[in-house]
Amino acid sequence: MxxxxxxxxxKTFQTKRKAAGLGGSIRSLFKPDYSSVEAVRxxxxxxxxxxxxxxxxxxxxxxxxxxxxxxxxxxxxxxxxxxxxxxxxxxxxxxxxxxxxxxxxxxxxxxxxxxxxxxxxxxxxxxxxxxxxxxxxxxxxxxxxxxxxxxxxxxxxxxxxxxxxxxxxxxxxxxxxxxxxxxxxxxxxxxxxxxxxxxxxxxxxxxxxxxxxxxxxxxxxxxxxxxxxxxxxxxxxxxxxxxxxxKFLTTKLVEVRYAMEVSKDFAIQGVEILKVGHYGVKLKFDTTKTAVDSVISHLSGAGDIVDITISDPPLEEVIAKIYQEAENA
Amino acid sequence: MKSISKYWSIFQITLINSLAYPGELVGRSLMIIPFMWIFYQLWKVTFSAAGAADGMINGLTLRDTLWYLMLAETIELGRPPIARTMSENVKDGSIAYILNKPYDFLLYQFSTAMGETIFRAMLNAVFGGLTVWWLVGTPNHPEGFLIALPAIFGAWILHFSINAMIGLSAFVVEDVSAFTWIYQKLAFIFGGMLIPLDFYPQWLQNIAKLLPFSSAIYGPARLFVTPTLELFISVMSLQITWIIALTFALAIVYRRGLAQLTVNGG
Missing domain, CATH: 3.40.50.300 (P-loop containing nucleotide triphosphate hydrolases)
Structure with a gap:
């Protein structure tokens, strides 16, 4: 059903347009200027x-x-x-x-x-x-x-x-x-x-x-x-x-915390490093370009991991991306 | 039956709502006391200056005049600012949110307007009545109040029709305060708010008494001080004619306005 x-x-609205200031107000009184806005197309x-x-x-x-x-x-x-x-x-x-x-x-x-x-x-x-x-x-x-x-x-x-x-x-x-x-x-x-x-x-x-x-x-x-x-x-x-x-959540955020201080170089092809500290690192990468397991194995090679979080970016970002793509199209 | 009971419920809830701030309700109604006192001073001087042997001017005594003005003020002060409320509903778009329920928009507005009117008018009548009683004594025909009741109710319907039309004109002109101001002044003069129409020159009386403003104020107030069958029939028949004409006009304005809403809403 x-x-x-x-x-x-x-749905098209007629909106009155008026120039700023008193002059604009007076002009719009005698000769109103309307413009159409297509709210729904x-x-x-x-x-x-x-x-x-x-x-x-x-x-x-x-x-x-x-x-x-x-x-x-x-x-x-x-x-x-x-x-x-x-x-x-x-x-x-x-x-x-x-x-x-x-x-x-x-x-x-x-x-x-x-x-x-x-x-x-x-x-x-x-x-x-x-x-x-x-x-x-x-x-x-x-x-x-x-x-x-x-x-x-x-x-x-x-x-x-x-x-x-x-x-x-x-x-x-x-x-x-x-x-x-x-x-x-x-x-x-x-x-x-x-x-x-x-x-x-x-x-x-x-x-x-x-x-x-x-x-x-x-x-x-x-x-x-x-x-x-x-x-x-x-x-x-x-x-x-x-x-x-x-379709759109192809980016992953990975946050890792190590048991002891690590000094490894985290640079991997296709991975963006967001934050590096003595005990941890935060990365972002596109799963269609970089394999998840290669990133994880690279990270686990750096030391004993005590905590790992893999998350999607907020849906808001995805939606913003769709808006932008539509804007650009 | 159910459809009538929904408007009755809307009336009731507005009535209860008007009691949300009793202090404000009472405080506002107290305004009628100085009004009546000023009227008394003014008309006392006028009546003594006129110096008629029977103490009357064109058929009204000072006591009649004061009781007449008390009812005229009660009718006028009791009514809520319908035009302003409706034009605000149109301007800020909240009219859209009143329209999404299964009731008739105009009957909804009328029910809320009456709900807001009742307590205000009652308090005005009590405070105004006590003041006038203290100043000039009891009315000559206390029973006149009951006889004038249908005309008082009719006056509010007329007020509503005119003000709702002014309010709905916000669809086109956006700001209606100029129209409400003009309406108010016309009602003051041609409705007999400050001076009973009987004191006007004959030609002006003849015109004023036929206009809707007189049916909205003068008619019921005059009926109260002179409750004769003859006057009752003439006041009510003129009033009913105006009610029919103006509610009909209001319905047309509303239909037009609703189509306009497609332009202004959103």
Whole structure:
């Protein structure tokens, strides 16, 4: 089953341009100068129901615009989109019963009231009966570990606590699809983990599909099976997250610590030395050019190794590389 | 039924929300006390200068005038800044986040506006009422308040329609503060906020009484001091006509605006 089907989606904004200063303001008053910005250009993709899809890209790539079109808030300038069988900008209200949305930068909970009040309000807005709402709240409080937070005014919660309540609120009406626009923005590591675990659980237990935009490669690694990378409103990369790693994570970082002081020359063909100390060394090399075992045997020849770490570079670097390649193309 | 109950819940949650800072709510409402005191001083001098044998100017006594102004102020001070809120929603894009729920945008805004109005208006009525009572005594027709209630509610619907239209014009003009300023001044003059319309020259009265501003302030306040069946019918029929015309206009402006949102949003 396909839950999102987008074909040649386009969105052009008219932006007013104005020269700096008073003169510019006056001129723009009489003769406004508009320029078009293509936020989304011929975007086509599909998402299956129950899928965890990452939608990433730099600022201004068109991610949020796409999400807003998919929720029916914005009308596209061209192209087709079906979300759960609805055309979002025509059936906005009908679609709203079946999708949940969280915009990381904008709270939907009532700020001065305890989250429980918003939960009950959402129950009414989504036309659930009171017993059903209560049952659902009980379930979500347990899944998101927010039992003790529900009676506290939202403004008194930490950002992490608030986001857990935000995501839980968006799931109250059992949506089939969750659209998350940067849900982890500004959160600390533990809070991110909490949210990711809960989202994963909802995906596994209730089969809710998740379309997630994020700047955080960690969200992508932890949650998504497939990723779409957009830049300048176009798809620049689309594949499974595991393939993304295999294809682009060809660089390895090796860090070695020796039992005693070593004075060997670590220079090997194709290996970049990042740091050398008396007791250890840190290297970087490309596995397609230099064999891993030759590097390891060279290192172990230098002395007794007490600790060795082999790691991939952060996914962020990989994504930055993809952006750059797309930029250069 | 469920669809009505969702707007009722939105109204309720705004009502509870308005109690989040009770001190601020009460403090703001206390403003009506000096207003009424100043009105009293002003009109006391005017009435004695007019020196009419029956103590009336164009059918109103000093006591009527003060109670009239108390209700006019209550209606005006009670209403939330709908135009400003909506234009901010449009400008900062948060309108997008109000639009992603299964409810009608305008009914949502109306429910929140009414939720914000009730306690403010009640407190204004209490503080304003006590002040006027202390200054000039009880109203001639206390029951007039109940008779004026439907017109008070109608006045808020009118306020909402006009202000929501001003707010939505932010789709096009971006800043609406000039329009709200003009609306406010027109409401002051043609709504009878400072001077009851009865004190105007006849030709101006005839014009002012037909405008929507009078239905939004003067009508209900006048009904309160003169609760006759005849006045009730004329106030309500004019008000309902304006409500129909302006909510219809609002619906059109909203549809237009929504299409514009495709340009400004993002």
């Amino acid at each position: 396909v839950s999102i089907d987008v074909t040649n989606l386009q 011929n975007l086509s993709f599909q998402m299956s129901s129950g899928e965890l899809l990452g939608f990433i890209g730099p600022n201004g790539a068109g991610k949020s615009t796409t999400i807003k079109i998919l929720t029916g808030i914005l009308h596209p300038s061209g192209g087709e989109a079906k979300v759960l069988g609805f055309t979002p900008w025509i059936d906005r209200q009908k679609l709203a019963y079946h999708i949940g949305t969280v915009f990381g930068q904008r709270p939907q909970l009532w700020y001065h009231l305890p989250a429980m009040d918003t939960f009950i309000l959402f129950g009414k807005i989504y036309e659930l009966d009171d017993v059903e709402t209560k049952k659902r709240i009980d379930f979500l409080t347990e899944a998101f570990e927010i039992k003790d937070l529900l009676d506290v005014p939202v403004r008194k919660l930490s950002l992490g606590q608030r986001m857990r309540c935000e995501v839980a609120a968006s799931l109250l009406h059992r949506p089939k699809l969750l659209l998350l626009d940067e849900p982890s923005i500004g959160l600390d590591v533990v809070a991110k983990q909490h949210i990711r675990d809960a989202i994963k659980r909802m995906n596994q237990e209730e089969g809710v599909g998740v379309l997630l935009t994020s700047h955080d490669a960690g969200d992508l690694e932890a949650l998504c099976k497939r990723v779409i990378i957009v830049n300048h409103g176009q798809i620049v990369y689309e594949d499974k997250v595991s393939n993304l790693k295999r």
